[in-house]
Protein backbone atom coordinates (compact mmCIF):
# COMPACT_ATOMS: atom_id res chain seq x y z
CA UNK A 283 0.00 0.00 0.00
CA UNK A 284 2.42 2.63 1.12
CA UNK A 285 5.03 1.25 -1.28
CA UNK A 286 3.58 3.11 -4.18
CA UNK A 287 2.64 6.30 -2.41
CA UNK A 288 5.99 6.39 -0.73
CA UNK A 289 7.80 5.85 -4.00
CA UNK A 290 5.89 8.81 -5.35
CA UNK A 291 6.84 10.80 -2.28
CA UNK A 292 10.44 9.80 -2.79
CA UNK A 293 10.32 11.21 -6.27
CA UNK A 294 9.85 14.45 -4.38
CA UNK A 295 12.10 13.83 -1.46
CA UNK A 296 15.17 13.06 -3.46
CA UNK A 297 14.48 13.63 -7.13
CA UNK A 298 16.33 16.00 -9.37
CA UNK A 299 13.83 18.77 -9.66
CA UNK A 300 13.42 20.69 -12.86
CA UNK A 301 11.91 23.70 -11.23
CA UNK A 302 13.29 27.13 -10.99
CA UNK A 303 12.09 29.17 -13.91
CA UNK A 304 9.85 31.98 -12.94
CA UNK A 305 7.88 34.41 -15.01
CA UNK A 306 5.09 36.84 -14.46
CA UNK A 307 4.16 38.05 -17.93
CA UNK A 308 2.20 35.45 -19.83
CA UNK A 309 1.78 34.84 -23.50
CA UNK A 310 -1.75 34.05 -24.66
CA UNK A 311 -0.42 31.55 -27.20
CA UNK A 312 0.30 27.92 -26.40
CA UNK A 313 3.74 27.74 -24.84
CA UNK A 314 6.65 25.50 -25.59
CA UNK A 315 9.22 25.47 -22.82
CA UNK A 316 12.60 25.10 -24.43
CA UNK A 317 15.20 24.30 -21.86
CA UNK A 318 18.86 24.40 -22.86
CA UNK A 319 20.91 22.26 -20.56
CA UNK A 320 24.46 21.47 -19.63
CA UNK A 321 25.10 24.88 -18.12
CA UNK A 322 24.54 26.45 -14.72
CA UNK A 323 21.73 28.59 -16.07
CA UNK A 324 18.96 27.68 -18.47
CA UNK A 325 17.24 29.74 -21.11
CA UNK A 326 13.51 29.43 -21.18
CA UNK A 327 11.72 30.57 -24.31
CA UNK A 328 7.99 31.08 -24.14
CA UNK A 329 5.34 31.82 -26.72
CA UNK A 330 4.70 30.98 -30.34
CA UNK A 331 7.38 31.64 -32.90
CA UNK A 332 6.32 35.24 -33.59
CA UNK A 333 6.63 36.42 -30.00
CA UNK A 334 9.32 34.71 -28.04
CA UNK A 335 10.23 35.77 -24.54
CA UNK A 336 13.55 34.52 -23.23
CA UNK A 337 14.73 34.56 -19.64
CA UNK A 338 17.90 33.20 -18.10
CA UNK A 339 17.40 31.68 -14.70
CA UNK A 340 19.39 29.38 -12.42
CA UNK A 341 19.26 25.81 -13.69
CA UNK A 342 18.12 23.93 -10.63
CA UNK A 343 18.13 20.72 -12.62
CA UNK A 344 21.85 20.66 -13.26
CA UNK A 345 22.80 22.37 -10.02
CA UNK A 346 21.19 19.73 -7.81
CA UNK A 347 23.04 16.47 -7.37
CA UNK A 348 20.94 14.27 -5.11
CA UNK A 349 18.12 12.36 -6.71
CA UNK A 350 16.33 9.05 -6.66
CA UNK A 351 13.21 7.63 -8.25
CA UNK A 352 14.69 7.17 -11.69
CA UNK A 353 18.11 6.08 -10.43
CA UNK A 354 17.14 2.44 -9.72
CA UNK A 355 16.77 1.44 -13.35
CA UNK A 356 16.53 -2.31 -12.92
CA UNK A 357 13.32 -3.25 -11.16
CA UNK A 358 11.89 -6.73 -10.79
CA UNK A 359 8.30 -7.14 -9.80
CA UNK A 360 8.54 -10.83 -9.03
CA UNK A 361 12.18 -11.51 -8.21
CA UNK A 362 13.23 -10.24 -4.82
CA UNK A 363 14.67 -6.71 -4.88
CA UNK A 364 17.67 -6.08 -2.69
CA UNK A 365 20.03 -3.11 -2.75
CA UNK A 366 23.48 -3.64 -4.34
CA UNK A 367 25.92 -5.33 -1.96
CA UNK A 368 29.57 -4.28 -2.00
CA UNK A 369 31.67 -2.10 -4.32
CA UNK A 370 31.35 -4.31 -7.42
CA UNK A 371 27.56 -4.48 -7.34
CA UNK A 372 27.30 -0.73 -6.76
CA UNK A 373 29.58 -0.08 -9.73
CA UNK A 374 27.49 -2.40 -11.91
CA UNK A 375 24.27 -0.63 -10.82
CA UNK A 376 25.83 2.76 -11.51
CA UNK A 377 26.99 1.76 -14.99
CA UNK A 378 23.43 0.61 -15.79
CA UNK A 379 22.12 4.01 -14.66
CA UNK A 380 24.72 5.71 -16.90
CA UNK A 381 22.97 4.27 -19.99
CA UNK A 382 19.79 6.25 -19.29
CA UNK A 383 18.81 9.79 -20.39
CA UNK A 384 18.55 11.13 -16.85
CA UNK A 385 22.27 10.48 -16.33
CA UNK A 386 23.28 11.52 -19.84
CA UNK A 387 21.32 14.76 -19.89
CA UNK A 388 21.10 15.91 -16.30
CA UNK A 389 23.60 14.06 -14.15
CA UNK A 390 26.58 13.40 -16.41
CA UNK A 391 28.95 14.64 -13.68
CA UNK A 392 27.44 12.43 -10.97
CA UNK A 393 29.95 10.30 -9.05
CA UNK A 394 29.49 6.82 -7.60
CA UNK A 395 29.24 8.08 -3.96
CA UNK A 396 26.54 10.57 -5.03
CA UNK A 397 24.62 7.80 -6.81
CA UNK A 398 25.03 5.60 -3.77
CA UNK A 399 23.73 8.41 -1.50
CA UNK A 400 20.70 9.00 -3.73
CA UNK A 401 19.60 5.39 -3.63
CA UNK A 402 20.26 4.96 0.07
CA UNK A 403 18.25 8.13 0.74
CA UNK A 404 15.36 6.85 -1.39
CA UNK A 405 15.29 3.26 -0.30
CA UNK A 406 15.92 3.85 3.41
CA UNK A 407 12.68 5.80 3.72
CA UNK A 408 10.79 2.92 2.19
CA UNK A 409 12.34 0.40 4.56
CA UNK A 410 11.27 2.49 7.58
CA UNK A 411 7.57 2.43 6.74
CA UNK A 412 7.59 -1.08 5.34
CA UNK A 413 6.50 -2.96 8.52
CA UNK A 414 3.32 -0.91 9.15
CA UNK A 415 2.54 -1.09 5.44
CA UNK A 416 2.79 -4.86 5.49
CA UNK A 417 0.68 -5.20 8.60
CA UNK A 418 -2.18 -3.20 7.08
CA UNK A 419 -1.78 -4.89 3.74
CA UNK A 420 -1.88 -8.36 5.17
CA UNK A 421 -4.93 -7.49 7.19
CA UNK A 422 -6.68 -6.26 4.08
CA UNK A 423 -5.72 -9.36 2.11
CA UNK A 424 -6.84 -11.76 4.83
CA UNK A 425 -10.09 -9.91 5.36
CA UNK A 426 -10.93 -9.77 1.67
CA UNK A 427 -9.96 -13.37 1.05
CA UNK A 428 -12.18 -14.29 3.95
CA UNK A 429 -15.03 -12.43 2.28
CA UNK A 430 -14.34 -14.26 -0.99
CA UNK A 431 -13.15 -11.15 -2.83
CA UNK A 432 -9.83 -12.64 -3.89
CA UNK A 433 -9.81 -11.39 -7.50
CA UNK A 434 -10.52 -7.82 -6.43
CA UNK A 435 -7.91 -8.02 -3.66
CA UNK A 436 -5.21 -9.34 -5.95
CA UNK A 437 -5.96 -6.67 -8.51
CA UNK A 438 -5.89 -3.80 -6.03
CA UNK A 439 -2.62 -5.05 -4.51
CA UNK A 440 -0.83 -5.53 -7.82
CA UNK A 441 -1.94 -2.29 -9.43
CA UNK A 442 0.26 0.21 -7.52
CA UNK A 443 3.38 -1.93 -7.97
CA UNK A 444 2.94 -2.50 -11.68
CA UNK A 445 1.85 1.08 -12.37
CA UNK A 446 4.88 2.28 -10.37
CA UNK A 447 7.26 0.40 -12.57
CA UNK A 448 5.40 1.49 -15.70
CA UNK A 449 5.68 5.10 -14.48
CA UNK A 450 9.43 4.93 -13.75
CA UNK A 451 9.97 3.34 -17.17
CA UNK A 452 8.49 6.41 -18.88
CA UNK A 453 11.16 8.55 -17.22
CA UNK A 454 13.93 6.24 -18.42
CA UNK A 455 12.98 6.08 -22.10
CA UNK A 456 15.22 7.72 -24.72
CA UNK A 457 13.38 10.47 -26.60
CA UNK A 458 15.87 11.66 -29.23
CA UNK A 459 13.54 14.37 -30.60
CA UNK A 460 12.71 15.79 -27.21
CA UNK A 461 14.36 18.86 -25.66
CA UNK A 462 12.60 18.11 -22.42
CA UNK A 463 14.25 17.19 -19.13
CA UNK A 464 13.61 13.44 -18.45
CA UNK A 465 10.53 13.08 -16.31
CA UNK A 466 7.83 10.48 -15.78
CA UNK A 467 4.60 10.65 -17.78
CA UNK A 468 1.81 12.58 -16.05
CA UNK A 469 -0.68 9.88 -17.10
CA UNK A 470 1.36 7.14 -15.48
CA UNK A 471 2.09 9.25 -12.39
CA UNK A 472 -1.60 9.84 -11.80
CA UNK A 473 -2.49 6.18 -12.53
CA UNK A 474 0.18 5.19 -10.01
CA UNK A 475 -0.89 7.72 -7.38
CA UNK A 476 -4.54 6.82 -7.96
CA UNK A 477 -3.99 3.09 -7.54
CA UNK A 478 -1.77 3.65 -4.48
CA UNK A 479 -4.43 5.87 -2.91
CA UNK A 480 -7.11 3.28 -3.71
CA UNK A 481 -5.13 0.50 -2.06
CA UNK A 482 -4.36 2.75 0.90
CA UNK A 483 -8.02 3.79 1.24
CA UNK A 484 -9.25 0.19 1.04
CA UNK A 485 -6.73 -0.90 3.70
CA UNK A 486 -7.56 2.00 6.00
CA UNK A 487 -11.30 1.47 5.57
CA UNK A 488 -10.96 -2.22 6.45
CA UNK A 489 -8.79 -1.49 9.47
CA UNK A 490 -11.13 1.22 10.76
CA UNK A 491 -14.26 -0.82 10.28
CA UNK A 492 -12.61 -3.64 12.26
CA UNK A 493 -11.35 -1.34 15.00
CA UNK A 494 -14.20 1.13 15.46
CA UNK A 495 -17.56 -0.15 16.71
CA UNK A 496 -20.61 1.16 14.82
CA UNK A 497 -22.48 3.92 16.72
CA UNK A 498 -25.98 3.05 17.76
CA UNK A 499 -27.81 6.19 16.63
CA UNK A 500 -31.32 6.78 15.33
CA UNK A 501 -31.52 6.60 11.53
CA UNK A 502 -32.87 10.05 10.68
CA UNK A 503 -33.27 11.73 7.30
CA UNK A 504 -30.52 14.18 8.24
CA UNK A 505 -28.10 11.37 9.04
CA UNK A 506 -28.76 9.72 5.67
CA UNK A 507 -28.10 13.05 3.94
CA UNK A 508 -24.94 13.63 5.96
CA UNK A 509 -23.68 10.17 5.00
CA UNK A 510 -24.33 10.84 1.30
CA UNK A 511 -22.70 14.23 1.59
CA UNK A 512 -19.62 12.67 3.22
CA UNK A 513 -19.32 10.05 0.44
CA UNK A 514 -19.49 12.72 -2.25
CA UNK A 515 -16.93 14.82 -0.38
CA UNK A 516 -14.53 11.86 -0.17
CA UNK A 517 -14.92 11.43 -3.94
CA UNK A 518 -14.06 15.09 -4.64
CA UNK A 519 -11.00 14.90 -2.36
CA UNK A 520 -9.85 11.80 -4.27
CA UNK A 521 -10.30 13.55 -7.63
CA UNK A 522 -8.44 16.62 -6.34
CA UNK A 523 -5.49 14.42 -5.36
CA UNK A 524 -5.51 12.76 -8.79
CA UNK A 525 -5.53 16.13 -10.52
CA UNK A 526 -2.57 17.08 -8.31
CA UNK A 527 -0.61 14.25 -9.93
CA UNK A 528 -1.18 15.87 -13.33
CA UNK A 529 0.05 19.20 -11.92
CA UNK A 530 3.21 17.54 -10.59
CA UNK A 531 3.72 15.40 -13.71
CA UNK A 532 3.60 18.41 -16.03
CA UNK A 533 5.38 20.81 -13.65
CA UNK A 534 2.22 22.83 -14.06
CA UNK A 535 2.78 24.46 -10.67
CA UNK A 536 5.25 26.75 -12.44
CA UNK A 537 3.05 28.22 -15.15
CA UNK A 538 1.04 30.67 -13.04
CA UNK A 539 2.36 31.53 -9.60
CA UNK A 540 -0.32 33.87 -8.33
CA UNK A 541 -3.50 33.27 -6.34
CA UNK A 542 -6.50 33.63 -6.53
CA UNK A 543 -6.10 35.00 -10.07
CA UNK A 544 -3.95 33.25 -12.66
CA UNK A 545 -1.73 36.11 -13.77
CA UNK A 546 -4.02 39.03 -14.48
CA UNK A 547 -7.08 36.90 -15.12
CA UNK A 548 -9.50 34.59 -13.33
CA UNK A 549 -9.60 32.30 -16.38
CA UNK A 550 -6.37 32.45 -18.41
CA UNK A 551 -6.48 32.96 -22.18
CA UNK A 552 -4.61 29.77 -23.01
CA UNK A 553 -6.85 27.46 -20.98
CA UNK A 554 -8.21 25.83 -24.14
CA UNK A 555 -5.20 26.43 -26.40
CA UNK A 556 -4.62 22.78 -27.35
CA UNK A 557 -6.64 20.90 -29.91
CA UNK A 558 -8.70 18.75 -29.56
CA UNK A 559 -10.26 20.39 -26.50
CA UNK A 560 -10.07 17.23 -24.39
CA UNK A 561 -6.28 17.25 -24.66
CA UNK A 562 -6.14 20.46 -22.59
CA UNK A 563 -7.39 18.66 -19.49
CA UNK A 564 -4.45 16.25 -19.48
CA UNK A 565 -1.64 17.95 -21.37
CA UNK A 566 -2.01 21.74 -21.15
CA UNK A 567 -0.23 22.85 -17.92
CA UNK A 568 -2.48 25.92 -17.64
CA UNK A 569 -5.69 23.86 -17.78
CA UNK A 570 -4.26 21.22 -15.46
CA UNK A 571 -3.38 23.87 -12.86
CA UNK A 572 -6.76 25.57 -13.35
CA UNK A 573 -8.61 22.25 -12.81
CA UNK A 574 -6.60 21.51 -9.67
CA UNK A 575 -7.55 24.89 -8.22
CA UNK A 576 -11.24 24.38 -9.07
CA UNK A 577 -11.28 20.87 -7.59
CA UNK A 578 -9.38 22.02 -4.48
CA UNK A 579 -11.84 24.86 -3.87
CA UNK A 580 -14.73 22.43 -4.45
CA UNK A 581 -13.24 20.04 -1.87
CA UNK A 582 -12.87 22.89 0.61
CA UNK A 583 -16.43 24.09 0.00
CA UNK A 584 -17.84 20.55 0.33
CA UNK A 585 -15.94 19.92 3.58
CA UNK A 586 -17.02 23.29 5.01
CA UNK A 587 -20.62 22.45 4.05
CA UNK A 588 -20.31 19.05 5.71
CA UNK A 589 -18.98 20.72 8.86
CA UNK A 590 -21.80 23.29 8.97
CA UNK A 591 -24.44 20.65 8.27
CA UNK A 592 -23.06 18.35 10.98
CA UNK A 593 -23.11 21.16 13.56
CA UNK A 594 -26.91 21.17 13.47
CA UNK A 595 -27.02 17.48 14.35
CA UNK A 596 -26.56 15.41 17.45
CA UNK A 597 -23.69 13.11 16.54
CA UNK A 598 -21.43 10.79 18.58
CA UNK A 599 -18.34 12.56 19.93
CA UNK A 600 -15.89 10.60 17.78
CA UNK A 601 -17.79 11.49 14.60
CA UNK A 602 -17.70 15.19 15.58
CA UNK A 603 -13.96 15.03 16.23
CA UNK A 604 -13.36 13.36 12.86
CA UNK A 605 -15.40 16.03 11.01
CA UNK A 606 -13.63 18.86 12.88
CA UNK A 607 -10.19 17.43 12.06
CA UNK A 608 -11.17 16.92 8.42
CA UNK A 609 -12.24 20.56 8.20
CA UNK A 610 -9.06 21.85 9.83
CA UNK A 611 -6.93 19.65 7.54
CA UNK A 612 -8.77 20.88 4.44
CA UNK A 613 -7.91 24.51 5.27
CA UNK A 614 -4.33 23.50 6.07
CA UNK A 615 -4.00 21.59 2.80
CA UNK A 616 -5.34 24.47 0.72
CA UNK A 617 -2.96 26.87 2.53
CA UNK A 618 -0.09 24.47 1.78
CA UNK A 619 -1.12 24.24 -1.89
CA UNK A 620 -1.26 28.02 -2.24
CA UNK A 621 2.11 28.43 -0.50
CA UNK A 622 3.62 25.76 -2.78
CA UNK A 623 2.38 27.71 -5.77
CA UNK A 624 3.38 31.18 -4.58
CA UNK A 625 6.88 30.00 -3.63
CA UNK A 626 7.50 28.36 -7.04
CA UNK A 627 7.13 24.77 -5.83
CA UNK A 628 10.02 24.20 -3.41
CA UNK A 629 10.52 20.42 -3.13
CA UNK A 630 10.04 20.11 0.69
CA UNK A 631 6.78 22.09 0.57
CA UNK A 632 5.54 20.11 -2.46
CA UNK A 633 6.28 16.89 -0.55
CA UNK A 634 4.40 18.14 2.55
CA UNK A 635 1.50 19.16 0.30
CA UNK A 636 1.44 15.67 -1.22
CA UNK A 637 1.49 14.04 2.22
CA UNK A 638 -1.26 16.47 3.27
CA UNK A 639 -3.51 14.99 0.60
CA UNK A 640 -3.02 11.51 2.12
CA UNK A 641 -3.87 12.93 5.57
CA UNK A 642 -6.97 14.60 4.15
CA UNK A 643 -8.12 11.43 2.42
CA UNK A 644 -7.49 9.43 5.62
CA UNK A 645 -9.63 11.83 7.65
CA UNK A 646 -12.41 11.63 5.03
CA UNK A 647 -12.32 7.83 5.35
CA UNK A 648 -12.39 8.11 9.14
CA UNK A 649 -15.51 10.32 8.90
CA UNK A 650 -17.15 7.72 6.62
CA UNK A 651 -16.24 4.93 9.04
CA UNK A 652 -17.77 6.87 11.95
CA UNK A 653 -20.97 7.53 10.02
CA UNK A 654 -21.39 4.02 8.64
CA UNK A 655 -24.67 2.20 8.97
CA UNK A 656 -25.39 -0.83 11.08
CA UNK A 657 -25.63 -3.80 8.62
CA UNK A 658 -29.18 -5.10 8.33
Ligand code: HEM
Pocket residue numbers: 290471475519522523524525526527528529530531533534535536541574575577578579581582612615616617618619620621622623627632635636638639642
Ligand atom coordinates in the same frame (compact mmCIF):
# COMPACT_ATOMS: atom_id res chain seq x y z
C1 HEM B 1 -8.08 19.72 -1.15
C2 HEM B 1 -7.03 20.36 -1.53
C3 HEM B 1 -5.86 19.79 -2.29
C4 HEM B 1 -5.47 18.48 -2.47
C5 HEM B 1 -6.12 17.20 -1.94
C6 HEM B 1 -4.26 18.51 -3.28
C7 HEM B 1 -3.54 17.41 -3.70
C8 HEM B 1 -2.37 17.45 -4.41
C9 HEM B 1 -1.54 16.31 -4.72
C10 HEM B 1 -1.83 14.87 -4.30
C11 HEM B 1 -0.47 16.76 -5.43
C12 HEM B 1 0.78 16.02 -5.87
C13 HEM B 1 0.58 14.83 -6.69
C14 HEM B 1 1.84 14.06 -6.94
O1 HEM B 1 2.96 14.48 -6.65
O2 HEM B 1 1.75 12.96 -7.45
C15 HEM B 1 -0.63 18.17 -5.59
C16 HEM B 1 0.25 18.96 -6.28
C17 HEM B 1 0.16 20.32 -6.34
N1 HEM B 1 -0.84 21.11 -5.81
FE1 HEM B 1 -2.39 20.49 -4.72
N2 HEM B 1 -3.98 19.82 -3.58
C18 HEM B 1 -4.92 20.63 -3.00
C19 HEM B 1 -4.99 22.00 -3.07
C20 HEM B 1 -4.16 22.82 -3.78
C21 HEM B 1 -4.28 24.25 -3.94
C22 HEM B 1 -5.43 25.11 -3.38
C23 HEM B 1 -3.24 24.66 -4.68
C24 HEM B 1 -2.87 26.05 -5.15
C25 HEM B 1 -3.73 26.91 -5.60
C26 HEM B 1 -2.43 23.51 -5.01
C27 HEM B 1 -1.27 23.51 -5.76
C28 HEM B 1 -0.53 22.42 -6.09
C29 HEM B 1 0.69 22.47 -6.85
C30 HEM B 1 1.38 23.71 -7.37
C31 HEM B 1 1.13 21.15 -7.01
C32 HEM B 1 2.36 20.67 -7.80
C33 HEM B 1 3.50 20.34 -6.89
C34 HEM B 1 4.69 19.78 -7.69
O3 HEM B 1 4.89 20.12 -8.83
O4 HEM B 1 5.42 18.97 -7.14
N3 HEM B 1 -3.02 22.39 -4.45
N4 HEM B 1 -1.79 18.57 -4.97
